[in-house]
Amino acid sequence: MKQLFIHCAQNVTQSALLEDGKLTEFSVERTEGTSLIGNLYKGRVVNVLPGMQAAFVDIGLAKNAFLYVDDVLHPHLERQPKEKPAITELLKPGDELLVQIMKEPLGGKGARVTTHFSIPGRWLVYMPNADYIGISKKIELELERARLRSLAEAMRSEGEGVILRTNAEGENRESLEEDLNLLRSAWRNIVDRCKDASAPSELHRDSGLVERMVRDVITPDTEQLIIDDELSLHEAKAYLRQTAPALEGKVQLYDDPKPLFDKFGIKEQLDKAFQSRIWLPSGGYLVWEQTEALTVIDVNTGKYTGSIDLEETVFLTNKEAADEVARLLRLRDVGGIIIIDFIDMEIEDHRHQIVQQLEMRIKRDRTKCQVVGWTRLGLMEMTRKKARENAMNYFYETCASCKGKGKIYIR
Structure with missing residues (x-):
């Protein structure tokens, strides 16, 4: 079950995605400094x-x-x-x-x-000069992939490129064509403005956080979208009314006096997720250290002693860790190289299962990830595309005394 929550304050908008009650994505955008991606x-x-x-x-x-x-x-x-x-x-x-x-x-x-150039819509991404068709890898049924490819070939003009998004699965030609025509119109406006504009100048700005989340996240399997701001509520409904009217009823206004993120336990989950030590359900824990381009995660058994033998205890801890790491990479929006120091396992099949577990969990990630595999030192290596600043940077700043070393400055 997916639930999307959007909290709007005077200077900032925040969104939180819960899957089966667990926080998996968090985004924040300041009013005076919206995202630049896609502009x-x-x-x-x-x-x-x-x-x-x-x-x-x-x-x-x-x-x-x-x-x-x-x-x-x-x-x-x-x-x-x-x-x-x-x-x-x-x-x-x-x-x-x-x-x-x-x-x-x-x-x-x-x-x-x-x-x-690429301009995203509800069902597809329009690439005016790409001259190829792409289908989301998350659409796995070959018959559906072939159907969408055939529709895209029929709709696109010579030289145009189109990527069918995951949301396009099962959608009819009329909806896809309407989306494509809207994006074509937006591109023509950009080209027309470019002719008369002087450099440097901004010609097109991608949608704000509310519309992006509605566009990219709300699907038929989303249980509800709860927003605590009437203006943003109308914006979300208007977008869905135009692109997916069947989903408009999922949007609800939150008017309880208790803060939205407190009411649904989001703040508590955020506080735990951004700590340097994150506890696992069994009693094991992760130690999380992050730099600008490299993230290192250490897995420990902690309080978990198991009940069978050491290998089984280690394996179960590592499985929990793989699930939690995949979730936290999305939630923290980590990018760059990621090294995971899982606890050493003797059985080769257990090592293989941990790789499979990690690969299965990152399929839910909307950002491109790649599990490279085990290094010669027995560390798990993976990468995740980085496009935006980490959400935690909006709320935390490096200590002026220790410069992020976590030590007390005594001089």
């Missing part, structure tokens, strides 16, 4: 770096955006040259071009941008 800009090339095969582009933000050569070439791999050209053959300082943010500024880095 399109007319930019000006400031500098071209042959040694990095990249360029820096002024798009009007505090720091210039980074554009890698692969993101300048045609989005379809089969349409790219066999030998990658030098970035200096494609761009020069002063050039003006349309770019889209694919990764927000993080730490000391500027945004990463691309010319592989």
Whole structure:
């Protein structure tokens, strides 16, 4: 059972997704600083770096955006040259071009941008120049994949690209075509604005948190969407009325005097999930250490002593840990390289089962993940795509005294 909760305060909007009562996703967006992912800009090339095969582009933000050569070439791999050209053959300082943010500024880095444009809708993602069709991997039935591919081929024009999202499963042609036409119209408006705009300037802004969550998360198996703000409630209903009217009835207004996240135990779950030590149901625990690009997770048996033998105790603790790690990666929106130090297991089949468990759990993640496998040192290695700043950074800041080392500064 899925439940989506949206809390709107004066300066911030927060969303929380519960699956079977457990918090699995949490997002936050400040009113004055909405997400930049998906925004399109007319930019000006400031500098071209042959040694990095990249360029820096002024798009009007505090720091210039980074554009890698692969993101300048045609989005379809089969349409790219066999030998990658030098970035200096494609761009020069002063050039003006349309770019889209694919990764927000993080730490000391500027945004990463691309010319592989994509505009997401309710049922599909429109890619005006991609010239290929993609189907969500989460749609597993081959007959349905073939049906959707056939519909996409019939609907798209020459040169256009389309990705059928997971939500498109079972949807009719009329709904898909309506979504495609809306996205085509949005793209035409962007192109028209680009002709007259001066660089740098913003041409298109992706939807805010409320509409994005409704667009991406609300499906027929969602039990309810509860919002504590009337304006946001009307926004959510209006979007569903246009794209999925059968789901509009799932949206409810919360008007209890007790805070929404307190009422449904979300605040309590958040407090536990963002600790450096996270307890498992059996009594084992995780120790979680995170840097900008690397996350290390240590699994311990803790209070759990088991009842059969050591190997079984270790195996059961590791299974619980795999489930919890997959959930917390989504919840904390962790990106980059992830190393998990599971407790050593003697039986090879147990090691194999832990990999399977982890792979099965991350299928629920809307962000791309890859389980690489066991390293020679017996550590589990995986990666998760990073696009936005961690939600916890909105609420926590590095201690000025210890600089994040967790020690008391006594000098």
